[in-house]
Amino acid sequence: MIIPKYFEDNHTFGVNDEPMRAYYIPTSTAQNPDWKCRQETDRFFLLNGDWSFRYFDSIYDCQEAFYEEGYDTRHFDTLPVPSNWQDHGYDIHQYTNTRYPFPFDPPYVPHENPCGAYVRKFTYKKPEGTATYHLNFEGVDSCYYVWLNGTFIGYHQVSHSTGEFDITDALREGENTLAVLVLKWCDGSYLEDQDKFRNSGIFRDVYVLARPENYVRDFFIKMQLKDNYTAADVTIPLTFAKESIPVSYKLTTACGCTVAEGVSDGNSIAFSASDLTLWNAEHPYLYTLTLSTDNETIRQRIGFREINIKESIVYLNGQKIRFRGTNRHDSDPYVGSAVTLDHIRKDMSLMKQHNFNAIRTSHYPNAPEFYELCDEYGFYVIDESDIEIHGVVNLYNLNIWKEGKKNPFPPFLSDNEDWTESVVDRVQKNVMRDKNRTSVVIWSMGNEAGYGCTFEDALAWTKSYDPTRLTHYEGSMHYPRNPKRGKTDFSNIDLRSRMYAAIPEMHAYLDNNPDKPFIQCEFIHAMGNGPGDIEDYYQLEEQYDTFVGGFVWEWCDHGIYMGTTNDGRKKFYYGGDSGEYPHDGNFCMDGLVYPDRRPSTGLKEYKNVHRPVRVHLEDAASGTYILQNNLDFTNLKEELYLTYEILQNGMAVASGEIRDTELLDVAPRSKKTVQLPIKPLENGACSVIISSHQLHEKPFTPAGFKLGFDQIMLNENCTDTLTALLDAEKASADSCSCAANGTASAITYTENDRVITINGADFVYVYNKLTGMFDSMIYKNHSFLKRPMEMNIWRAPTDNDRVVKRLWYEAGYDKMTQRAYNTTIEAQEDGSLKLHTTSSMAPIFRQRFLEIDAEWIITPDGIVRSSMEIERDAIMRGIYSEYFEDVTENDNPFQANEAFLPRLGIRLFLSKRMNQAEYFGYGPHESYIDKRRASYLGKFTSRVCDLHEDYMRPQENGSHYHCEYVSVADDSRKLTVYNEQPISFNLSEYTEEELTTKGHNYELEKSGYTVFCIDYRQSGIGSGSCGPQLAKEYRLDDTHYTFSFHLKPEIL
Structure with missing residues (x-):
């Protein structure tokens, strides 16, 4: 060697x-x-x-x-x-x-x-x-x-x-x-x-x-703010390569005005500065400090700020703050961890555009210039040391998850004195290098490494060396329980940090006089379709000042660019694609942006949840609203203006701007009742969208940039479109009823053991008596079904379904069969034909799961009305709970998680040429019961292909929640689905089976159909890929459902 x-x-x-x-x-x-x-x-x-x-x-x-x-x-x-x-x-x-x-x-x-x-x-x-x-x-x-x-x-x-x-x-x-x-x-x-x-x-x-031969080798800029945060005393200890030499210093403002200057006294500099403009993430004001010897100059840009804790609340410059942060790795699909400054700026640009104010450098220090950019652009930084010892959790036969409530991190290294020097060295390397960076407000000892003497010593050194910043280490919760060791020391940790804590667990801590601020250093896991619980955690921030925010896991999908497919689709590899062992598959695809930095819908969701202004309705008739300023340091009138759009039936009919500084005079973190020139319309569904915009240009956002919006419903009416559809149906029924008096029904039918063939003046429908669904629908010589209709409870598991999907597979949800037992036929007075079918769904080798009592009414003009009463088998509903009988609900990720339904609805297979969609519901982005804040209720049109959200690992995507109607059409025909009670829908070029089985988006093959899922509802999204189970209120977990909808075929 x-x-x-x-x-x-x-x-x-x-x-x-x-x-x-x-x-x-x-x-x-x-x-x-x-x-x-x-x-x-x-x-x-x-x-x-x-x-x-x-x-x-x-x-x-x-x-x-x-x-x-x-x-x-x-x-x-x-x-x-x-x-x-x-x-x-x-x-x-x-x-x-x-x-x-x-x-x-x-x-x-x-x-x-x-x-x-x-x-x-x-x-x-x-x-x-x-x-x-x-x-x-x-x-x-x-x-x-x-x-x-x-x-x-x-x-x-x-x-x-x-x-x-x-x-x-x-x-x-x-x-x-x-x-x-x-x-x-x-x-x-x-x-x-x-x-x-x-x-x-x-x-x-x-x-x-x-x-030079002698020079300033090291210095530490320390400041003490005073006079109600308008002035500061600054001291700068100096270290020289050899003996001490005179050092001239000069502090100037951003425009070059001198604030202080002088010459060092021996090994230190001391001066006072007054009339200060303070630094914070919203206004990252920097001064320039120069230190000069005879033949060398050092320039540092510094901000004046002070962070501390009072009564378990974090304050910056005397003001309460919240961390709206993300965990960020150095990761680029083309150059790996060798990221450039342009790459970092791109990340920061997207973060600022989406209302982030903080970054945790997971899980190692970034390049020095990264912190200079954070100083300049305004980010609070948790600066994390290069430490993670996570692999000890995989050591054989330790049974750590069963004992997880005690210590899931065996302390072989973290509580081993032989490794103390190494751990402390890593922390010192981090702190010593970045100690003059204004943006660094918290020192983190590392990540997921357990706890013990090594970290106790590292924390003690850090607090002794730099008491001006806060200290963080989530791993302290995994402390050793060695009775021979004596008491574990947590005294040098300032924050109570958790990862992926469930909301009930947080309430339990925050409701009981917490001794430290609570921070989620990782939460709302952003893997694949998600996260779906951002709003819930925001509401918790609103409730408790002692919950100081958190950091999304994580910023970007880690993918390796491997060229393109023959049809031009980018290929991004994840774990296992290179044949390596061990690997953890697509668990690295867990970011708010895709590998190439395209924003996901999860990023858009985060942005609007954390919008700087929230608008609440107090009284629609009088135009009284409440403006809530969520900024920590900025009066709304200084930075923002509002616009509004009044929507009638989902379309804008009026708009305006609000720039009145007196009206917008809302102090940071406060509310104000105001009168706005917005009144409800009497007809149709009426709402107003009030958006906040940036008043002045900033580094990453131009003047006028949209920062967020609120949609406020001004009445409870349904849309005129839905009203017209229902009225037309009723009018047609009345007309047919009159015409049918004393005459034969307008509809005829024939049947055999398998099907009922229904003939109207303009249509021929074939109903399958064995399944209780339509096999064929031909209207005015145009076929609308390319395959038989079917009941559907399956969705391609999302990454956030990672735990519960095992129960879904065990229950056989992906292998459901449907059979009908009895169908009766009854002619109606209005000329309609009513089919009544009892049927069930059962997985292969399991018992019957759903009992369905369905009524189908076919009107003379070809409209099909369906109403289903669905009972869910109670045994199937809870049969798998014992899988997790020893684990509490708050333990993650292995918790008692019943096999609630993924979705409930029907599935149609239409011609692929029917690729134009129009709907009234939550859009334009995909939306679910718990993930819809980036969308609003409106009328939207889209190509079916554009409804697809292209996750790196295929999964459920592109659904739309709370829809009154949706139509899908080509040049010659249109099928409209509508209902008084809103439904969800999904239109896709891919089947659920294709999305379930393929491992990469570039492997997907189009089905040859337009796959149309009409859903009573889907279960929510959550963040269970590495977080708490889906909240009960978002689960499709009832024992009884009433599901109805109308199908209307048309020829264009």
Whole structure:
């Protein structure tokens, strides 16, 4: 072996690397102080680009001293830096959530430990006035050895931390050769078991910093706000490379006005600043601080803010705040974790456009420039250390989930003194680097790693070093119960943090004088179609100031771009698609945006739930409304204006703007009763949509940008369209009744053992006596059914059905059969024909499940009215509860979860040419009983193909809730479904069977039909993929249902 085995020594985290310091970019004093990016500065030398590269399957295969001067690398490949080598054909992609990709044998890793040899030749000219030089690596996974011009420089691990080396003695003027050996795994990999693709290589920037002989090495900007948050005392301890030297400082406003200036006193700077503009996420105002010696300047942009806790409530600058946050991984479908600044800005742009104000860096520190952008654009950051030890939950025969209420994280590492130094080192690397970032308001010790002495020491150090920020560690709830150990110390944790806590559990904590603010560091799991419970958690925030918000899991789907199909569909791979073991399938596809950053309907749902203004109706007749300002620091009149649209029967008939600053004078987090020029209309269904818009341009949003909306129903009328349909039906029935007096029925029929053939003046319908459904509907010589009609309770399981779907399969919901027992035929006085059928549904090898008493009335003009009384078998309803008899309702994700129905309705198969839809219901986005806040009640038209929401793993999608009517048509015919009691519907090119069985969206094959599901209702969506069970009020779990609808065929 050509290297020492530092990679299996859990007490060696670095060799010859520099002590951690705050991040900054030094420049010469002659540098233009208004530089925009660090590449523009004169003492920063970037080494990114094409490097010579050779991959080895094992570190033991790397036998040649490739780092020596003169070594011939012409047989090497070329690899861009930064990058992940898996994205360039080396090794394989591997996604795993909790399972280690190697045996659990700390600190040892497999002999077959892949590695990459990197070589970069570069020409360097030492800048004038410099004498020392430092080589920086901002991110390398997992550990690396460095040589310059054949000289060993050092070793570093902790993948997401900066490694800095003094290369003064080895660096030459002119040509240099830098060599780096990167190993896929090291002892530190046991502490980096994060839920992500396990990428390897140099994935962040590499650069050289040129410094004078003596310089400011480190500094810590500390501030104490005073005078009712209008002024501050600032102290800045300084550390020098050698002896202390004078340091000039200057603090200026955003427009360049000087606030304070002077010269340091020994090893510190102290000054006061007054008339301050404070920093917060809504108004991220930054000052510029420069620190200058004779031949070097350091520029830092800083904000003035103070975060603290009073009576278990979090305050920023004396104001209560809420975190509307998301967990964000570095993940790009094209470059993996080697994300660019443009990529980060894109993420932040989408976050701001969708009303986020906070980011948790799950589960490792981001690149330093990320935090500068958070300072600039206004995000509260939970800065998380590079620690996760989740794989211990998978160790054999520990039975941890059964004992989960005690400690699901075996403390083999977290409560092991031999690993304390390693855990503390990782926390220190994070805190020391990012301590001057204004946006960082909470230090997080890591994620899902258990608790014990290692974290107690890390928390104690953090609180001692930086008492100005809050501390967080959700893993503290998984503390060891070792009676020999003594009392566990939680005193240095400021927040009560949970993941995916169910609402009843939160009530129990928040109702009992909580001793700490409650935060959900992960919740409303955004996997696939979801989340569906965002509004419920918002209402909890409204109820309790001690619930300070949470962070959605997670921001993006983690997919690997693998080209396109022959018909141009993008292919994104997830776990298992590369043949790796172990893997966790599509559990990485759990974001609010798709891999390519297209917003999902879940993101749109989040945006409108967390709109800055909510409007409540007090009295429609007088136009009295209540404006609720949900912003923490902004008066509505300063930033927003309102628009309104009055809808009649789902269509806009009047509109206006509200820019009156007196009316909009609503203080942060307060309400005001106002008069608005909005009055209800008498006819038809009437509602008003009141939207909030941005008054001024901001970095990611133009003036006029829509921030959210409320829809307020101004009457309880149904639409004129529904009224007309019902009235026309009644009028036709009355007419036919008169015409039929004393004459034969307008409808005739024939029957045999299997079917009833029904003949009207313009139609021929075939009713199947064996199923109780129509086999065929021909109206005016146009066929409307391409396959027989059928009852339907199945939906392609969503990712949030991950737990309950096992019960669905066990119950046989996906294998239902239908049979009819008896059908009677009765002619009506109005000329209609009434069929009455008793039938049932039963899964193969299970008992009868649904008893159906159905009445079908066929009118002389071809309209079909259906009314069903449906009884659900009580035994089937609860038969599977004992699966979870030892687990309480609040335990996640394994809870007592009865096999409630996925949906209840009928399914039609229409001609694929019938592809134009019109409906009145919740649209334009897919909508469900618990996921509809991004939509509104209106009249919409769409192509059937555009109703499909293209989730990476196919599943139920595209349904529309609370619809009065829906029609689907082609150029020659139209079928309309309507009902007095609203229904749900789904129109798709794909069958539920296709969506159920295919693993990727690009594998879907169109059915050749327009598949039309007419539903009494569907169960809600929830966030049960990694969260609480679906709330009872959203389940389709009754024992009796009354389901009715009307079918009206037309020729156009």
